[in-house]
Every structure is written in C-alpha cells, then in structure tokens.
Amino acid sequence: MNSSDHANPLKISSDRLILSARANLTQKIMAWVGQAFLFFVASVAATAVLFIIFYIARDAIPFFRLRGFQEFFGSTRWYPSGSPPVFGALAIIFGSGLVTVGAIVVTAPLGLSAAMCLSDILPFSVRQAIKPIVEILAAIPSVAYGFFALVVLAPLLQEDGGPILAVTWYIVALPSLTIGIIMASDLLTFRITTEKKRSMARRLLALGLFAIALPLVVFTGQILFQLKITTGTNALNVSFILGIMALPTVVSVSEDALQAVGRELREGSYALGATRAETIIQTVMPAASSGILAALLLGVMRALGETMVVWMASGNAAQIPTPWFNYLEPIRTLTATIAGDMGEADHVTGSARYHVLFAMGFLLLLLCFVCNMLSEWVVSRQQKKLRGEV
Amino acid sequence: MRISTRKLLDRSFSSVGVISIALMGLILLVILVPIFRKGIGALVFEATVEHRRLILDNFDHGDDLELAAEIKSAREARQPVYEMVQAFESRQQAKIDSLRPDLETLAERDDSMGRLVARRLKRLGPDEDFLEQVETIQQLVPRLREYGDGDDAPKEIAAISSGITRITSQTLAFAELKEVLYDLLGPAPGEPMPQLTRKQYGQTRWEKARETIDHLFFIERWDYSGPGMGTLVREPRVEQFRETEIEPLFAYVEGHAEAMLQPRWTLYWGFLTDKPLDSHIFGGIYPELIGTIYLTLGAILFAVPIGIIAAIYFTEYAKAGRLISFLRACVSTLAGVPSIVFGMFGLAFFLNVWQLPKGVLAGSLTLALLILPVIIRASEEAIRSVPHTYREAALSLGAGRWRTIVTVILPAALPGILTGIVISMGRAAGETAPIIFTAAASVAAPLSLNPLQAWDQPTAALSWNIYNLCTEHEAADEIRHVQFGMVAVLITVVLALNLFAIILRARIAKKLKG
Numbered sequence: 014m015n016s017s018d019h020a021n022p023l024k025i026s027s028d029r030l031i032l033s034a035r036a037n038l039t040q041k042i043m044a045w046v047g048q049a050f051l052f053f054v055a056s057v058a059a060t061a062v063l064f065i066i067f068y069i070a071r072d073a074i075p076f077f078r079l080r081g082f083q084e085f086f087g088s089t090r091w092y093p094s095g096s097p098p099v100f101g102a103l104a105i106i107f108g109s110g111l112v113t114v115g116a117i118v119v120t121a122p123l124g125l126s127a128a129m130c131l132s133d134i135l136p137f138s139v140r141q142a143i144k145p146i147v148e149i150l151a152a153i154p155s156v157a158y159g160f161f162a163l164v165v166l167a168p169l170l171q172e173d174g175g176p177i178l179a180v181t182w183y184i185v186a187l188p189s190l191t192i193g194i195i196m197a198s199d200l201l202t203f204r205i206t207t208e209k210k211r212s213m214a215r216r217l218l219a220l221g222l223f224a225i226a227l228p229l230v231v232f233t234g235q236i237l238f239q240l241k242i243t244t245g246t247n248a249l250n251v252s253f254i255l256g257i258m259a260l261p262t263v264v265s266v267s268e269d270a271l272q273a274v275g276r277e278l279r280e281g282s283y284a285l286g287a288t289r290a291e292t293i294i295q296t297v298m299p300a301a302s303s304g305i306l307a308a309l310l311l312g313v314m315r316a317l318g319e320t321m322v323v324w325m326a327s328g329n330a331a332q333i334p335t336p337w338f339n340y341l342e343p344i345r346t347l348t349a350t351i352a353g354d355m356g357e358a359d360h361v362t363g364s365a366r367y368h369v370l371f372a373m374g375f376l377l378l379l380l381c382f383v384c385n386m387l388s389e390w391v392v393s394r395q396q397k398k399l400r401g402e403v
Numbered sequence: 404m405r406i407s408t409r410k411l412l413d414r415s416f417s418s419v420g421v422i423s424i425a426l427m428g429l430i431l432l433v434i435l436v437p438i439f440r441k442g443i444g445a446l447v448f449e450a451t452v453e454h455r456r457l458i459l460d461n462f463d464h465g466d467d468l469e470l471a472a473e474i475k476s477a478r479e480a481r482q483p484v485y486e487m488v489q490a491f492e493s494r495q496q497a498k499i500d501s502l503r504p505d506l507e508t509l510a511e512r513d514d515s516m517g518r519l520v521a522r523r524l525k526r527l528g529p530d531e532d533f534l535e536q537v538e539t540i541q542q543l544v545p546r547l548r549e550y551g552d553g554d555d556a557p558k559e560i561a562a563i564s565s566g567i568t569r570i571t572s573q574t575l576a577f578a579e580l581k582e583v584l585y586d587l588l589g590p591a592p593g594e595p596m597p598q599l600t601r602k603q604y605g606q607t608r609w610e611k612a613r614e615t616i617d618h619l620f621f622i623e624r625w626d627y628s629g630p631g632m633g634t635l636v637r638e639p640r641v642e643q644f645r646e647t648e649i650e651p652l653f654a655y656v657e658g659h660a661e662a663m664l665q666p667r668w669t670l671y672w673g674f675l676t677d678k679p680l681d682s683h684i685f686g687g688i689y690p691e692l693i694g695t696i697y698l699t700l701g702a703i704l705f706a707v708p709i710g711i712i713a714a715i716y717f718t719e720y721a722k723a724g725r726l727i728s729f730l731r732a733c734v735s736t737l738a739g740v741p742s743i744v745f746g747m748f749g750l751a752f753f754l755n756v757w758q759l760p761k762g763v764l765a766g767s768l769t770l771a772l773l774i775l776p777v778i779i780r781a782s783e784e785a786i787r788s789v790p791h792t793y794r795e796a797a798l799s800l801g802a803g804r805w806r807t808i809v810t811v812i813l814p815a816a817l818p819g820i821l822t823g824i825v826i827s828m829g830r831a832a833g834e835t836a837p838i839i840f841t842a843a844a845s846v847a848a849p850l851s852l853n854p855l856q857a858w859d860q861p862t863a864a865l866s867w868n869i870y871n872l873c874t875e876h877e878a879a880d881e882i883r884h885v886q887f888g889m890v891a892v893l894i895t896v897v898l899a900l901n902l903f904a905i906i907l908r909a910r911i912a913k914k915l916k917g
Contacts, residue, residue: 059730131424134421154894325874355840
C-alpha cells in the first residue's frame with residue numbers, strides 16, 4: 014500500500030476489488046475445506062450416540078449369544094457370582110418399572126398442575142420469579158438427592174413412616190373428597206326441575222355421600238397410620254425423590270406445550286362462558302395433550318435412567334416385592350445394578366457377568382431411545398396439528 | 404352444574420395449582436435447608452483443643468506457643484481424672500496381688516491345673532498391663548470351677564474363684580469406662596501413641612465430645628423384655644462404681660468438661676484446602692475438590708469447541724435435508740442417554756478400546772459427551788437469536804461468511820453460549836454415574852496442579868465421594884458432618900454456576916430489549 018492510498022482511501026481503483034483468478038480459487042477451496050471441516054466436527058458430535066449404541070451393543074450381544082433371552086427376561090433369580098451363576102433380570106427390570114411408575118404418580122399431578130398454574134393462572138412477573146425454583150430443582154446434582162434420600166428421608170420414613178403417610182393421605186383425600194361430593198351431588202340432581210326440591214335433594218345426597226365416604230377415608234388413614242415401615246430405603250422413598258427430580262422437566266415441557274396452544278382457543282372458550290378451570294381442562298389440555306404426553310415421557314426417561322438415587326436409597330434387593338405393588342419393600346433397578354456390579358465383573362476376560370451388565374445397559378438405552386423418539390414424534394405431530402396440517 | 408359449584412371448582416382448581424407450586428418451593432427448602440445447615444457445621448463448629456492439636460500436628464496451621472499453653476491447661480484439668488483412674492487401678496492391682504499366695508500354692512500342685520496356674524502366674528505382676536492381668540485371671544475361673552468339682556480339690560478353690568469374679572466384674576465395667584474416656588480425651592499422657600490417626604486424638608468437635616460425655620455418664624442398652632420393639636434404658640454409669648475411687652470422677656467431668664477440652668468456635672477453612680486424614684475422619688476435602696475441578700474443566704475443554712463448531716454448522720451452513728435431520732435426531736437422542744450408559748461407554752471405549760488409563764482424561768472425555776448436547780443446543784439457540792440485521796450488515800460490508808461468523812455473530816452470541824457452558828459445567832460437576840468406571844477412586848492422593856502429571860491419575864471427586872462416604876465408609880454414621888459438608892460444597896458450586904447463568908441470561912434479555 015503506498016502513501017497516496019492513506020491520504021485518500023476512497024480513491025481505490027476498481028480492479029483492486031476484484032480478486033485474481035488464483036486467489037479466487039484458493040478462497041473457494043478454503044471455504045470448501047472449512048465447511049467440510051465444520052461438517053466433519055458436527056457429524057462426529059452428532060454420531061457420538063451411534064458410537065455409544067454400537068459399543069454398548071457390542072458388549073451386550075455376547076451375553077445373549079452365550080445364555081439366550083429366556084433366562085435374562087424370564088427368571089427373577091439374580092445370582093451373578095453363584096456357581097453356577099444365574100442371571101435372571103426380571104426382578105431388576107420390574108424394580109426399574111416400579112420406581113418409574115411411582116415417580117410418575119408423584120410427578121404427574123404435581124408437575125401438571127404447576128405447569129397449568131404457571132401458564133394460565135399466575136401473572137407474568139410472578140412466573141418469572143418462580144422459574145428459578147424449577148431451575149434449581151433441575152440443577153441439584155443427583156448424588157445430592159440420593160444423599161438426602163438416604164440420610165434424611167430414609168430414617169424419617171423408618172421412624173415415623175406411618176403417621177407421615179397418614180397425614181399425606183388426609184391432606185390429599187379430604188379436600189378432593191369434599192370437592193368430588195359437591196360436584197357429584199350437583200350433577201346427580203340435575204334432572205330434578207323444581208328449584209326447591211333440587212336444592213333439598215342436593216344437600217341430602219351430599220350428606221349421604223359424605224356419610225359413606227368419610228369412614229372409608231378415616232379407615233384408610235388409620236391403616237396407614239399404624240403401618241410399620243421396616244426399612245426406609247425402599248421403593249416409596251426412591252419413587253418420591255425420582256418424582257421430584259423429574260418435576261423440572263415435566264413442568265417446563267408441559268408449560269411450553271400449554272403456552273403453545275395460543276390465545277384464540279382460550280378466548281373462544283371464555284367467550285362461550287366457560288370458567289378458567291373449564292377452559293384449561295376442556296379446551297387447553299386436549300389441545301396440548303401431545304405436548305403433555307411428551308413431557309411425561311421425558312419424565313419417565315429421567316426416572317428410568319437415574320442412577321445415584323436408586324443406588325443409594327432403594328435397598329438394592331433383587332426381588333419382586335410381595336405383593337407386587339408393595340412400595341414399602343426394598344427393590345433394585347437396572348441402573349443401580351450396573352453401577353454396583355461393574356466393579357466386581359471381570360471385564361478383562363469378558364465373563365458373562367460383565368456382558369450381562371451391558372445387556373442391561375443396552376435395554377436401558379433402548380427404552381430411553383423409544384421414549385425419546387416417541388416424545389419427539391408426539392411433539393412434532395402437535396406442532397403440525399396446531400399449524401393445521403393434520 | 405350450578406354457577407356456584409362451577410365457581411367453587413374454578414377456585415379450587417386455581418388453588419391446587421398455586422399449592423403445587425408452593426409445594427415445589429417447600430420441597431426445595433426441605434432438601435436444601437438441612438443440607439446447608441448441617442453442611443456449614445463442617446466449616447464452622449466448636450473445636451476442642453484436640454482439633455487444634457491435630458491441625459498443628461498434621462497441617463502445620465496454628466500458633467504452637469498458644470497451643471502449648473492451651474494443652475498445658477487442658478492437661479492440668481485432666482490430671483485429676485487420670486489420678487482417679489490410677490488410684491482405682493492400683494487398688495484393683497492390690498486385690499490381684501492379694502490373690503497371689505493362694506494361686507502360688509495352687510501352682511505347686513503336680514497336675515494339669517497346677518501347671519496352668521503356674522503359666523498364668525508368670526503373666527501377673529505390677530509390671531504387666533492391668534487389664535490384661537484381669538483377663539488372664541478371668542480365664543482361669545471356668546477351669547477352676549470345673550476343677551473344684553473334683554474329689555481331691557483343695558478347699559480354698561471356691562474362695563479363689565469367687566475372689567477373682569469379684570475383681571473381674573468391676574474391672575469389666577472399668578474397662579468400658581476407660582474406653583469412653585479414651586474416646587473423649589485421646590491417649591493418656593505417657594501412653595504409647597497408636598498408629599491410627601483416629602486413635603491419636605480425643606474428640607475434636609465439641610458436639611461429639613458432649614455425646615461422648617453422655618456415654619460416659621449413662622449406659623444405654625435396649626430392653627426387649629416388654630412387648631413390641633424394645634425400649635431404650637439409660638442407667639447412670641456411676642452406679643457401677645459406688646464407693647470406689649472412680650465415683651467422684653463423674654461429678655468432676657461434669658464440672659470441668661470445658662476446661663478439659665477447651666471448646667472454641669472455629670472457622671475451619673482447611674475443610675476446603677486440607678487433605679483428608681484417616682479416611683476422612685479428620686481433615687478436609689481438598690482431593691475431591693481439585694478432582695471435581697479437573698474433571699469439569701476437562702469436560703468443558705473437549706465439549707466446548709466441538710459443541711460450538713457443531714452449532715455453527717447446524718445454524719449457519721446446514722441445509723435442510725435428510726442427513727441434517729438425521730444428525731439433529733442423533734443429538735437429541737444423545738441428550739436422552741442415561742448417565743450410567745455414558746459411564747459404560749467410557750469403560751468400553753475409552754478404557755478398553757483406546758486403552759486409556761482410568762483417570763482424569765477418560766473421565767473428562769466421558770463427561771464431555773454427556774454435556775455435548777447441552778452445549779450444542781444452547782449455542783444454536785444463542786446464534787439463532789442474533790438479529791438478522793447484524794449478519795446482513797456484516798455481509799454488506801464485504802465480509803465473507805466465515806468472517807461474519809467469527810467477528811460478528813459469535814461475539815454477539817457469546818453471552819448466550821457462555822450461559823450454556825456455565826450450566827453444563829454445573830451438570831458436569833455434579834454427575835457421578837459417568838465417572839464411576841472411568842475416573843473415580845475412593846482414596847487417592849490429591850491431583851498435581853500440573854495437568855501433564857494429572858491426566859492419567861484416578862481421582863477422588865465430590866460427587867463420587869459423597870456416595871462413597873455415606874454408603875461404603877466403615878464409620879459412615881460418625882462422619883455425617885463431613886458428608887453434609889461435601890454435599891453442601893457440591894450444591895454451592897453447582898448453584899453458584901447456575902446463578903451466574905441466570906444473571907447472564909437476564910443481562911442478555913435486557914440487552915435484546917435495548
């Protein structure tokens with residue numbers, strides 16, 4: 014560059030803006046190479062999951078080749094270090110399923126009502142203030158939840174489990190019973206036309222229903238109250254904690270789904286005279302149902318794949334509880350078995366004991382994959398539906 | 404339905420929603436409050452003189468002159484206790500010695516009993532350990548009884564064995580008391596120093612010391628005679644020592660406990676910077692902390708460049724097509740892989756195929772895979788949220804595509820990308836399952852600060868050692884304060900990172916609003 018260019022930068026001859034043919038070619042090649050590099054890195058990042066599937070499957074297949082499917086899926090006897098060893102994983106798979114169901118039972122009502130409240134009831138500023146609660150719940154490391162379950166919750170359940178359950182039961186059952194009876198008595202007396210008679214019938218019916226249901230509630234509460242919990246590290250404890258861990262996912266995904274429904278449907282519903290509750294339950298929820306389903310599936314995934322909490326606080330007993338729905342007994346899950354047994358499995362010689370854990374990992378991977386795909390499919394279907402393509 | 408019923412339903416519906424949100428906040432409090440309340444106890448507590456002695460001996464913190472004075476006054480306060488113990492011991496010793504002539508006559512007999520007693524006699528005497536002598540003569544009792552049933556047994560046998568029993572029953576109680584005293588005060592002056600660190604010191608924490616003093620005063624046992632689960636019975640220990648030299652000990656300890664242990668409120672920063680001693684019973688969590696920092700930074704080091712490049716490709720270059728939607732589906736599947744499966748993959752691939760040693764590098768790579776989808780998504784979102792006008796302005800100035808990305812889009816998207824990185828750091832710091840097989844060691848020397856020396860070392864990490872200490876530790880109940888402290892530190896780290904991210908995001912939101 015000479016000094017005259019500095020003096021007058023605007024005075025550039027036009028040919029200097031045009032690259033020579035060679036420079037043009039280098040630049041094009043550079044651009045192509047750069048893009049190829051970007052593509053390479055991106056595809057490595059994306060296909061990492063294929064590597065994971067491949068390497069887990071590679072170590073899982075020898076197990077099935079060696080011992081078949083019958084034992085793994087059909088037997089509840091898990092004696093990996095016995096002689097001869099028995100690798101019946103049914104009880105363990107059942108344990109995983111049990112706590113996952115428990116977690117959903119905890120998280121679904123809580124998460125969905127919280128999501129509805131966030132999206133439709135609370136004003137925007139309050140909502141912004143509440144978001145961090147959900148974020149902190151999501152950020153707490155799983156080992157901290159596990160520690161809480163083991164050190165704080167388990168002794169509490171063991172000492173005062175019955176009273177705690179009973180109080181929870183009363184808190185949940187009494188209000189819903191009252192509301193349910195009021196609703197039922199109203200609905201059942203709808204046919205009676207005379208206003209006076211109807212009101213009379215409604216009251217009598219409500220009283221009658223109350224007289225029938227209240228003893229039942231109290232009876233159940235008494236049974237719960239007297240319940241002796243032999244060990245605090247059981248399926249109930251784990252289900253509760255897993256439910257809390259799944260909450261942030263369920264709340265934020267289902268809130269997004271509820272928000273995506275849009276104002277038009279809501280306003281239409283209000284215009285027809287529906288209350289807010291009726292609008293949400295009868296209009297918004299059905300429209301957002303697939304998003305809510307996706308949220309629950311993601312919650313299932315989170316509960317199914319969680320390791321530390323179940324390893325620390327589930328009791329790790331490879332058994333199907335008696336009766337099978339008894340949440341007060343210790344259980345064992347797939348993830349905990351993998352984490353706990355890998356240290357003893359001899360992976361240098363590649364024994365069946367090592368491969369069976371990969372078989373479990375593969376099963377887990379498969380289940381999560383199915384959940385993930387299902388939730389994605391469900392969400393994309395909802396989006397199409399909202400756009401009016403289906 | 405009637406209007407009023409509908410209104411009622413509407414109200415209760417709203418309140419269910421509000422209650423469930425309140426419940427969420429309550430659950431958060433219920434989890435965090437005890438963890439932080441007890442976790443702080445690892446850092447701030449009433450430390451006894453034993454704690455200061457331990458810290459000075461092992462880590463060289465503290466003022467040794469001041470401590471020497473403190474130890475001296477503590478020792479003076481303890482002196483009467485040891486004197487009482489001594490007096491009791493010497494009286495019991497005298498009782499043993501008074502048995503000696505009888506035993507000696509017995510030893511002269513020319514049969515198996517005589518020979519046994521002769522052998523035992525050699526182990527008696529003022530030079531031997533008192534409690535061992537008691538044990539020695541105690542073992543004689545059943546044999547003596549058996550022998551006493553014989554025809555030609557001397558008459559005094561019964562007297563000897565009942566004399567022994569009298570001595571031993573009181574001595575057993577005394578041995579138990581001495582053990583509790585040892586727990587409280589550590590080795591008596593002049594006693595040989597044991598090997599284990601936990602045996603070299605008395606109670607270092609005042610609240611534990613008070614528990615031990617309670618054990619000293621009361622014998623606890625479970626009474627199962629009644630119906631049901633059994634009841635806890637507390638008997639004052641002093642009853643066992645009525646009218647002996649030990650009797651005034653209890654009143655003395657009650658009055659002088661503080662002088663004997665000199666509790667003082669202490670802020671123990673060493674919890675974060677000291678090595679653990681004697682498998683975490685004393686000392687700090689430095690190896691765990693440094694291990695977690697290494698693993699987190701390592702994971703970020705690998706995941707961030709790859710994640711950002713992938714995000715750039717997906718947002719700026721990729722054209723919609725089957726391949727790209729497949730790759731996107733892969734990323735979202737990666738986000739759904741359970742964390743333990745990452746750990747298995749790390750074991751099967753990094754350790755068994757790549758032959759990496761179990762250590763920081765393998766753990767970091769595994770964690771990097773775990774946080775990769777988070778970083779990709781956050782970066783994509785950040786890049787997308789850069790206004791189109793920026794891009795167009797840069798292009799119109801003649802910048803190429805790549806130059807636009809590097810000089811305009813990335814700087815504008817940086818805060819958003821940073822938010823994603825910070826959140827995924829929190830995730831990586833807290834994850835346990837991926838590092839169990841690839842990096843974690845329960846007991847490990849703290850990593851060197853030089854990464855070239857540290858990369859192949861297995862390491863302790865906060866998350867793993869929380870698990871390890873509260874499930875596999877031999878004295879898990881004794882070191883709850885360490886466990887709570889660790890959990891509190893881990894949660895603090897993670898929450899601080901998240902808070903930083905929240906603030907960062909709030910600032911971006913403000914900036915975007917203008």
